[in-house]
Amino acid sequence: MKAKSLGLAVLLAALATSALAQTQFSASSKCAKPDNSQSIEVGDHPGHMLVIEKSSCTWSAPVEMGGFKSTGYTSVDTVDAKGATYQVHGYAVLTMESGDKVFARYSGTGTMKGDIAAAEGTWSYTGGTGKFKGLKGNGTYKGSGASDGSNETQLQGEYSLPEAGVAAKKK
Numbered sequence: 001m002k003a004k005s006l007g008l009a010v011l012l013a014a015l016a017t018s019a020l021a022q023t024q025f026s027a028s029s030k031c032a033k034p035d036n037s038q039s040i041e042v043g044d045h046p047g048h049m050l051v052i053e054k055s056s057c058t059w060s061a062p063v064e065m066g067g068f069k070s071t072g073y074t075s076v077d078t079v080d081a082k083g084a085t086y087q088v089h090g091y092a093v094l095t096m097e098s099g100d101k102v103f104a105r106y107s108g109t110g111t112m113k114g115d116i117a118a119a120e121g122t123w124s125y126t127g128g129t130g131k132f133k134g135l136k137g138n139g140t141y142k143g144s145g146a147s148d149g150s151n152e153t154q155l156q157g158e159y160s161l162p163e164a165g166v167a168a169k170k171k
Contacts, residue, residue: 022158031057033149051079068096084112100130117145134162
């Protein structure tokens with residue numbers, strides 16, 4: 001009886017570990033000046049602006065998941081800027097070399113010094129297509145901008161794919 005209970009405990013622990021298995025990664029991207037940007041002054045305080053923008057970005061060190069690398073992404077975000085500080089909330093659509101898409105959302109805070117921005121925050125996957133359907137994961141990011149409107153971002157995080165996605169790994 002004791003051996004049977006121990007065997008069951010080991011099996012349950014193995015299943016729990018595989019169900020929770022996360023793969024860690026880091027990546028970095030570069031975005032040129034936003035493709036589209038609209039800003040509106042709120043008018044309640046000097047320097048209070050709401051901004052919506054869309055950017056196309058490339059990877060200097062791509063995200064790698066399930067044997068595939070990301071090839072680029074677009075991001076759309078809203079920025080609530082109050083003087084030298086801001087909050088950002090947005091969504092990203094990553095394109096993988098398989099042609100599948102990966103969806104994420106992010107939020108964070110930042111500061112401006114002149115034309116130079118710095119931001120940090122958190123992100124999480126919201127889903128994907130094909131091999132990335134059922135994707136889960138989250139992490140953090142830190143970014144810095146340049147006076148020309150471009151920016152660089154470093155990502156840290158972890159992900160897990162459903163078994164079907166892992167089994168469909170590129171050969």
